[in-house]
Amino acid sequence: MSQHRSARAAVFSAGSWGTAVAKILADAGTNVIVHARRDEIAEAINTVHRNPGYFPDVELPASLAATTDPAAALHRADYLVLSIPAQSLRTNLALWTPHVGPDTLIVSLMKGIELGSGERASQVITEVTGVSADRVAVLSGPNLAREIMDGQPAAATVACPDEDAARRFQQACHTSYFRPYTSTDVIGCELGGAVKNVIALAVGIASGMGLGDNASAMLITRGLAETTRLAVAMGAHPATLAGLAGLGDLVATCSSPLSRNRTFGTHLGHGLSVEQATAATRQTTEGVKSAEAILALAHAHSVEMPITQVISALLYEKVTLDEAAAALMQRPPKPEC
Ligand SMILES: NC(=O)C1=CN([C@@H]2O[C@H](COP(=O)(O)OP(=O)(O)OC[C@H]3O[C@@H](n4cnc5c(N)ncnc54)[C@H](O)[C@@H]3O)[C@@H](O)[C@H]2O)C=CC1
Ligand SMILES: O=C(CO)COP(=O)(O)O
Numbered sequence: 001m002s003q004h005r006s007a008r009a010a011v012f013s014a015g016s017w018g019t020a021v022a023k024i025l026a027d028a029g030t031n032v033i034v035h036a037r038r039d040e041i042a043e044a045i046n047t048v049h050r051n052p053g054y055f056p057d058v059e060l061p062a063s064l065a066a067t068t069d070p071a072a073a074l075h076r077a078d079y080l081v082l083s084i085p086a087q088s089l090r091t092n093l094a095l096w097t098p099h100v101g102p103d104t105l106i107v108s109l110m111k112g113i114e115l116g117s118g119e120r121a122s123q124v125i126t127e128v129t130g131v132s133a134d135r136v137a138v139l140s141g142p143n144l145a146r147e148i149m150d151g152q153p154a155a156a157t158v159a160c161p162d163e164d165a166a167r168r169f170q171q172a173c174h175t176s177y178f179r180p181y182t183s184t185d186v187i188g189c190e191l192g193g194a195v196k197n198v199i200a201l202a203v204g205i206a207s208g209m210g211l212g213d214n215a216s217a218m219l220i221t222r223g224l225a226e227t228t229r230l231a232v233a234m235g236a237h238p239a240t241l242a243g244l245a246g247l248g249d250l251v252a253t254c255s256s257p258l259s260r261n262r263t264f265g266t267h268l269g270h271g272l273s274v275e276q277a278t279a280a281t282r283q284t285t286e287g288v289k290s291a292e293a294i295l296a297l298a299h300a301h302s303v304e305m306p307i308t309q310v311i312s313a314l315l316y317e318k319v320t321l322d323e324a325a326a327a328l329m330q331r332p333p334k335p336e337c
Contacts, residue, residue: 005031006031010035015053020149032061137159153177159240188241202223204264207266264285
């Protein structure tokens with residue numbers, strides 16, 4: 001990156017989390033251009049400094065620009081920040097790759113596992129773009145977009161095999177209200193972020209069924225245990241799962257009515273079908289698609305993930321709510337650790 005100019009970040013796209021991270025980066029003094037799919041969103045960001053599709057009430061930094069042209073967004077970008085649904089990453093990134101510069105650091109904000117391949121977003125990114133793994137970073141943590149748009153304090157982890165690259169992006173997104181830490185454990189951060197969405201579905205379901213805080217705490221704690229088992233089997237450091245991208249995100253997502261995954265689960269717990277819950281949800285709910293992919297990873301690594309298994313069965317409507325609850329409670333007794 002040039003020493004003579006501020007860093008430039010291209011944020012793809014202008015959804016809930018993309019908009020929030022674009023604001024963080026701009027507030028941190030980074031030059032930001034957002035790639036929006038819709039003309040009217042790009043136009044509104046450029047003219048009235050608002051994103052009417054997601055946060056019509058929040059004024060964005062005046063320095064924040066938007067475009068629908070991927071080449072213009074990526075021109076001389078130091079960072080390509082990707083925030084689209086994980087299942088759409090491969091196809092979209094293939095279209096954007098010709099515009100990615102040779103030194104651009106690609107930063108994934110996505111918390112999903114690709115169906116079919118079982119790949120984490122960073123793996124899809126290296127595969128599609130051909131860039132080396134040390135040019136791909138992940139930002140993950142307890143970061144409900146709405147709270148961040150309101151300027152409430154939050155922290156997260158920036159993970160990259162190249163520690164200098166992680167530190168550069170840490171600096172690019174460090175503000176008075178957003179505190180990023182660095183890590184080299186990309187696998188741990190990505191699995192923490194993806195599996196917590198499935199556990200949040202489970203907590204939402206329990207809450208929708210009228211179960212109390214003991215049940216939620218049980219699901220969160222045993223959810224962390226199965227997340228850690230899988231992540232460690234795949235090469236993660238166990239401490240990462242006790243950190244912001246693991247326990248931190250799990251607690252925030254499972255506790256907050258702002259979480260789309262938890263809310264989706266609540267709909268199921270109230271008795272809505274998966275189709276009805278999907279119709280009631282406007283934004284990306286990664287856990288719904290990722291549950292099956294995570295379960296396949298668990299099988300491939302011979303790891304037991306009973307909560308993920310039950311949620312996957314519920315999502316495919318192979319079991320009822322009562323059968324799901326019984327399946328978890330009637331497992332054979334075993335030591336806790
Ligand atoms: N919203 C949040 O609080 C947080 C979300 N995330 C993660 O960020 C990622 C994006 O989620 P959100 O921004 O919340 O979702 P969103 O639904 O608010 O926005 C998704 C964005 O992707 C675009 N998009 C949707 N389908 C697409 C497709 N097929 N092709 C290309 N673009 C498409 C939409 O136009 C929109 O700009 C997810 O992986 C999510 O887990 C991570 C941390 C916090
Ligand atoms: O990842 C998130 C908070 O860290 C957002 O969770 P939801 O996708 O469930 O809203």
